[in-house]
Amino acid sequence: MKANLDSLADDQNATESSTSSQEGWVEGVFEAPTTFRYLCANPRIGDDPATGSAYLDAVGTTTDENNWLRSWSNNLYLWYSEIEDLDPADYATSEYFDLMKSFETTASGNPKDKYHFTYDTEEWRQLSQSGITAGYGAELAILSSSPPREVVVAFTEPNTPATASDVNLARGTIIVEVDGVDVENGSDTDTLNAGLFPATTGESHEFLVRDLGTTEPRTVTIESALITQDPVQNVKVITTDSGDVGYMLFNAHLAPSELELIDAVESLSAAGVVDLVLDLRYNGGGYLDIANELAFMIAGSERATGKVFGEIQFNDKYPSTNPVTGAALEPELFHTSAQGFSASSGTALPALNLERVFVLTGPGTCSASESIINGLRGIDVEVIQIGTSTCGKPYGFYAFDNCGTTYFSIQFRGTNAKGFGDYTDGFSPTNEPSPGTALPGCFVPDDFGHALGDPFEDRLNTALAYRSNPDCPALAKAAVAHKSASTSDVLANGKIRQPFFGSLGLLRD
Numbered sequence: 317m318k319a320n321l322d323s324l325a326d327d328q329n330a331t332e333s334s335t336s337s338q339e340g341w342v343e344g345v346f347e348a349p350t351t352f353r354y355l356c357a358n359p360r361i362g363d364d365p366a367t368g369s370a371y372l373d374a375v376g377t378t379t380d381e382n383n384w385l386r387s388w389s390n391n392l393y394l395w396y397s398e399i400e401d402l403d404p405a406d407y408a409t410s411e412y413f414d415l416m417k418s419f420e421t422t423a424s425g426n427p428k429d430k431y432h433f434t435y436d437t438e439e440w441r442q443l444s445q446s447g448i449t450a451g452y453g454a455e456l457a458i459l460s461s462s463p464p465r466e467v468v469v470a471f472t473e474p475n476t477p478a479t480a481s482d483v484n485l486a487r488g489t490i491i492v493e494v495d496g497v498d499v500e501n502g503s504d505t506d507t508l509n510a511g512l513f514p515a516t517t518g519e520s521h522e523f524l525v526r527d528l529g530t531t532e533p534r535t536v537t538i539e540s541a542l543i544t545q546d547p548v549q550n551v552k553v554i555t556t557d558s559g560d561v562g563y564m565l566f567n568a569h570l571a572p573s574e575l576e577l578i579d580a581v582e583s584l585s586a587a588g589v590v591d592l593v594l595d596l597r598y599n600g601g602g603y604l605d606i607a608n609e610l611a612f613m614i615a616g617s618e619r620a621t622g623k624v625f626g627e628i629q630f631n632d633k634y635p636s637t638n639p640v641t642g643a644a645l646e647p648e649l650f651h652t653s654a655q656g657f658s659a660s661s662g663t664a665l666p667a668l669n670l671e672r673v674f675v676l677t678g679p680g681t682c683s684a685s686e687s688i689i690n691g692l693r694g695i696d697v698e699v700i701q702i703g704t705s706t707c708g709k710p711y712g713f714y715a716f717d718n719c720g721t722t723y724f725s726i727q728f729r730g731t732n733a734k735g736f737g738d739y740t741d742g743f744s745p746t747n748e749p750s751p752g753t754a755l756p757g758c759f760v761p762d763d764f765g766h767a768l769g770d771p772f773e774d775r776l777n778t779a780l781a782y783r784s785n786p787d788c789p790a791l792a793k794a795a796v797a798h799k800s801a802s803t804s805d806v807l808a809n810g811k812i813r814q815p816f817f818g819s820l821g822l823l824r825d
Contacts, residue, residue, distance in 0.1 A: 569602025601683025
């Protein structure tokens with residue numbers, strides 16, 4: 317099981333359970349989670365595509381599903397003692413899961429647990445293994461979610477509905493209306509959200525949009541489809557007076573990204589880049605092993621081989637053993653070879669052998685993305701942050717499926733080789749007035765007026781300028797040569813499950 321920093325048409329194949337809970341709720345008394353797992357109000361039938369074997373579901377009740385959530389949370393949740401023990405018979409399952417968490421706050425007043433969520437199991441399987449999700453192929457940034465609202469296209473993926481010739485959305489396109497409802501001040505937020513974030517494929521919605529650099533809006537109709545996320549894009553070499561600089565946009569730590577990252581680093585290494593700008597502004601996380609691999613590929617063998625990338629700690633019930641895998645808890649060393657997500661297991665990882673890395677960040681930079689920053693800092697690779705504060709998630713979880721829903725609940729915290737992991741308010745550039753852990757670098761708002769990877773896009777441009785002038789110039793355009801040799805041109809898109817991006821950034825009244 318990989319760690320992440322995931323209607324009954326015919327019930328003839330479902331088995332009647334003899335272990336369904338009949339005793340009722342006793343406060344403070346918890347049976348083993350296995351007593352209730354796969355006892356489902358609506359059991360699935362047929363074969364599980366993840367295993368190729370029949371589903372394990374049996375006929376149960378909503379209370380059984382809630383009892384599993386209660387026992388599972390009490391067993392594995394990092395702050396299990398802060399969960400209020402509530403009667404599982406009194407709530408719908410989705411409502412009950414929302415209550416199985418800590419409601420404490422951090423020193424800055426932010427929620428302690430901001431990362432409690434679910435996915436439909438099949439949707440999660442397709443997204444995590446293949447980067448597939450329903451959508452248009454356009455990622456939306458919600459700059460203001462309440463009136464006056466502002467929604468803009470952050471990036472698109474080619475060969476999707478969003479980039480069809482009769483639609484042609486691009487970074488910087490403003491969404492003016494959705495199905496006749498005004499985005500800026502309209503009161504029908506249900507219509508707005510339904511159109512902006514389609515739940516299924518085959519949905520057709522009409523948009524009034526205004527393209528970057530134009531004053532007159534135009535109308536487009538887009539039908540949702542299955543979008544395959546390609547997590548690594550715009551890998552290129554930017555020629556400057558002080559040497560060639562590598563750039564890549566990395567959007568998600570999904571299985572396909574392993575091979576793409578290896579290919580990207582190989583091409584940048586062959587080009588002889590002297591610096592790397594790693595764009596993580598929209599990367600909400602994923603597999604920690606992939607973060608570990610990328611950190612090694614940045615630092616190289618001399619700095620990272622045999623060194624600790626990170627260490628994970630579970631709740632006090634499990635001081636020395638991983639309760640999910642059964643393995644002894646030991647520091648995780650930097651991976652020097654591929655772990656087999658999409659590249660052949662054991663493949664030696666290429667490396668850039670850099671003493672420093674420039675990281676472009678935003679509020680959507682989260683979890684495994686932050687672990688790259690923290691892991692590199694643990695071995696004294698300098699991380700220079702350009703952008704805004706990251707989300708602040710030094711925590712992780714294993715995805716657990718039950719009855720067709722995959723649950724994500726904080727189960728462990730992570731630290732680096734120096735034992736540091738206290739960045740619950742995120743990493744922040746030194747000159748940003750925020751409560752985050754300060755890193756060298758510059759506060760720079762997102763620039764939707766330029767394409768990602770354009771040397772004149774404000775965050776990338778500031779990173780280039782910082783190389784010779786670390787005084788955070790007021791977005792002065794760095795001197796870059798007109799020649800920019802692209803080593804690849806792989807664009808990407810996908811739902812970003814972080815505040816103000818994707819479906820969690822829903823519009824409100």
